[in-house]
Amino acid sequence: MAFGSSIIFNGRFLQRPVTGVERFAIETLRALDGLISSGEIKLGPLFLAVPRGTQAKVSFNHIQLIEVGRFQGYAWEQIELPWFAGRRLLVNLCNTGPVCKRHQAVVIHDAAVFSVPQAYGMAFRLVYKCMHRLLAWRGARILTVSEFSRQELARHLHIAAESIAVLPEGGEHVLRVLPDDGILTKADLLKRPFVLAVSSAQANKNFAFVAQALAPLGDPGFDVVVAGGTNPAVFAAKGAALPPFVKHVGYVSDAELASLYMQAACFVFPSLYEGFGIPPLEAMARGCPVVASNAASIPEVCGPAAVYFDPVDPSSFLDALHQVMGSEPARVQLKVLAQQRSQLWTWPRAARSLLQALPEQVPTHP
Known part of the structure; x- marks a missing residue:
């Protein structure tokens, strides 16, 4: 199957219960799908890559769900997902991404594992701290969801705040x-x-x-x-x-x-x-x-x-x-x-902001 200049979205979040982070991913993609349907934006092929056996919580008209690999969880995300994405842009909406992949964007919603470590178990804390630092060090485009989080992430990851894009959320x-x-x-x-x-x-x-x-x-x-x-x-x-x-x-x-x-x-x-x-x-x-x-x-x-x-x-x-x-x-x-x-915070606004923040030129008008 030829994907051309397609964008790959990391769909591992579909395997988890819907909390705030998963809500952000689902609603941002739903809004992006709607903007394409309305003709406001025009993009190449969009794929939502998921581990095999994933039960989709939502359907899209312009984003194709595609099962990839044989692993599950972190092994799937760190090994099989970047292999599938290849040189194409990978977009991760829920705090994690493959540390070996360079051409990608990762939405890190907060710096809580650094700022309030007592809220997490030791293993979780260690994995997320290492992952976030490696993603920043290897040049992933870091995105977040508030000015507060931008400043927090810049401080803990030792990167310039200006290099982190801020996306809104919605309700x-x-x-x-x-x-x-x-x-x-x-x-x-x-x-x-x-x-x-x-x-x-x-x-x-x-x-x-x-x-x-x-x-x-x-x-x-x-x-x-x-x-x-x-x-x-x-x-x-x-x-x-x-x-x-x-x-x-x-x-x-x-x-x-x-x-x-x-x-x-x-x-x-x-x-x-x-x-x-x-x-x-x-x-x-x-x-x-x-x-x-x-x-x-x-x-x-x-x-x-x-x-x-x-x-x-x-x-x-x-x-x-x-x-x-x-x-x-x-x-x-x-x-x-x-x-x-x-009315100031909406998911279509989040989808537009995401496209503007991606680390490659993506046409946003037909």
């Missing part, structure tokens, strides 16, 4: 699904207001801080609904039972999450470290007021459309939360600002 994918309000009845969320958090077990996500800050209040008059797969015990103060106002609903579908965003009095995002942070944008796209940490990239993403707090100061958090929960006019104003802000 409008939550508008494609029909909300499933069944989650509200199933989780008993119709009796009083609730604050929503989308959880993760990583320490830098800082979700235990929310419940621990609220615990001294007794019953705050609203529930804290936690969606996600982490152990709910992390939301309890050390040595204490989980507060009764915290409701852990576990994994939810995109449709259920859309309903939670729409019905929540506000969305809380307490992270200590984020390369970008898609959940606040998802909340904004659904018109949900956002109360967010003032750390890392979060103010860069949320701008004036969020109320901020210090993620290590409980009183700062409680003041921000009271500012939103205690005022209907404040929530209405935040809803307006949220929807306006979310």
